[in-house]
Structure formats: structure tokens, C-alpha cells
Amino acid sequence: MRGAIALAAILLLPEGGPAGPVPPNAAVDPGPPGSPPSDAVVLFDGKDLSRWRSRNGEPGWEVKDGVLTVAPGKGDLITRDAFGDIQLHLEWRIPAGVTGEGESRGNSGIKLHEAYEIQILDSYGKTEKPLTAAGALYKQAAPLVNVCRKPGEWQVFDIVFRAPRFDGGALKKHGTVTVFQNGVLIHDRATIQGRTNSTQPVKPDLEQPFFLQDHGSTVSFRNIWVRKLEPLL
Numbered sequence: 001m002r003g004a005i006a007l008a009a010i011l012l013l014p015e016g017g018p019a020g021p022v023p024p025n026a027a028v029d030p031g032p033p034g035s036p037p038s039d040a041v042v043l044f045d046g047k048d049l050s051r052w053r054s055r056n057g058e059p060g061w062e063v064k065d066g067v068l069t070v071a072p073g074k075g076d077l078i079t080r081d082a083f084g085d086i087q088l089h090l091e092w093r094i095p096a097g098v099t100g101e102g103e104s105r106g107n108s109g110i111k112l113h114e115a116y117e118i119q120i121l122d123s124y125g126k127t128e129k130p131l132t133a134a135g136a137l138y139k140q141a142a143p144l145v146n147v148c149r150k151p152g153e154w155q156v157f158d159i160v161f162r163a164p165r166f167d168g169g170a171l172k173k174h175g176t177v178t179v180f181q182n183g184v185l186i187h188d189r190a191t192i193q194g195r196t197n198s199t200q201p202v203k204p205d206l207e208q209p210f211f212l213q214d215h216g217s218t219v220s221f222r223n224i225w226v227r228k229l230e231p232l233l
């Protein structure tokens with residue numbers, strides 16, 4: 001009887017699909033594996049920091065052999081462009097032989113809208129304190145699994161950032177992050193509760209820069225690109 005009811009429910013489901021005509025979709029050339037797709041905004045391709053600035057002006061981080069490395073004390077590296085909803089690809093490396101403990105061990109991060117941090121840290125083999133580990137939406141959402149590689153090895157973040165929506169100064173819709181680390185899902189639309197390291201207000205602008213954090217560790221980066229996303233309906 002229960003099976004019959006379930007079957008009836010399935011049969012009553014309306015046929016899916018959009019009500020109106022669907023426009024043709026855009027063609028995007030994905031390029032070879034590891035390269036930016038044709039509709040990406042390339043922010044760092046190994047050559048220069050023309051798409052970046054520091055808080056005081058020109059960026060002071062080192063570019064060598066196609067790799068960008070934090071220059072401790074030179075401050076955060078901020079995008080010159082502002083972004084709303086994006087797909088962000090970025091590769092990062094904790095220095096081999098990193099020293100220090102806890103959050104002093106190879107710390108950097110990606111601060112979306114200069115307010116919401118996806119943590120970068122040496123968390124290889126460390127499953128305690130996941131709220132501040134690599135991949136955490138800092139102190140708000142722990143990565144679903146620890147998929148970290150060893151210091152000295154390149155790691156990959158693919159982030160889908162849906163920016164918070166404000167109506168004037170009032171939050172209308174929380175932002176979310178979906179993150180793959182090294183190809184493995186670590187956040188599935190995790191809700192952004194607010195600024196990740198304080199209770200200070202955030203800016204309501206839909207499009208804002210993001211920055212890479214100078215936390216005093218010589219963390220390296222390469223192959224950084226974004227795709228601007230259409231808002232969800």
C-alpha cells in the first residue's frame with residue numbers, strides 16, 4: 001500500500017523544465033587542464049601584479065619563476081577590480097619546512113569582499129580545530145573534510161562565492177560559499193554569517209575587491225582567475 005502511494009506521488013509530479021523559451025547558452029573554451037577558461041578574468045598568470053595593489057599603493061609581494069609569494073610586512077594584496085558573484089580559481093603553497101604552531105604555521109587567506117575569509121594554513125594531517133583550519137570559512141564553517149596536502153606541495157581552491165544582498169544597509173539575503181579543495185568538495189553553499197574576524201559591519205556594495213592576506217608567512221600563489229557569475233534568480 002505504501003509503495004502504491006509513493007508510486008502515485010511520483011506519477012503526480014509535474015513534468016519539469018522552464019515555462020518559456022531558453023536562449024542559446026554561451027560557448028566557453030575550457031582550454032587545457034589547469035588553464036583559465038576563455039571567459040575568465042585572469043588576475044595572475046605568473047608574470048606581473050598589474051591587477052593588484054596594496055593598501056598604500058603599489059603591491060610589494062614577490063613574483064619569481066611564475067610564482068607570487070607573500071612579502072611579510074608588506075601588507076595584503078588587493079584586487080584592483082571589484083566583483084560580485086564569482087567563481088574563483090587559485091593555487092597556493094605552504095612553504096616546505098614551514099615552522100610555527102597553530103595559526104602561525106603558514107597562514108594566509110582569501111578575504112572575499114575584504115570581509116569573509118577562506119583560510120589558508122598548514123593543516124596537513126590536522127583534524128582538530130577545523131573552524132580555523134585550511135579551507136574553513138573562518139570560525140563560521142569548517143571544511144567538510146581535511147583534504148590538505150603537505151607543505152611544499154601545490155593545492156587548489158575553486159570557490160563559488162554568492163555575495164550577500166543588502167537592501168540599503170539591511171541584509172536581505174546571506175551570502176554563501178561553495179568550495180572545492182584539490183578537487184574535493186569542502187563547502188556546499190555554506191552560509192556567510194557576517195565578517196569572519198570581527199562583528200564590525202560590512203559594506204553593502206554588491207561588487208567589492210578581495211584580497212590575499214599577509215599574515216607574516218611566505219605562502220605562495222599561482223594561476224589566479226575569476227569568472228563573473230550571473231545572479232541566481
Ligand code: MG
Pocket residue numbers: 107108109117119120213215
Ligand atoms: Mg588567514
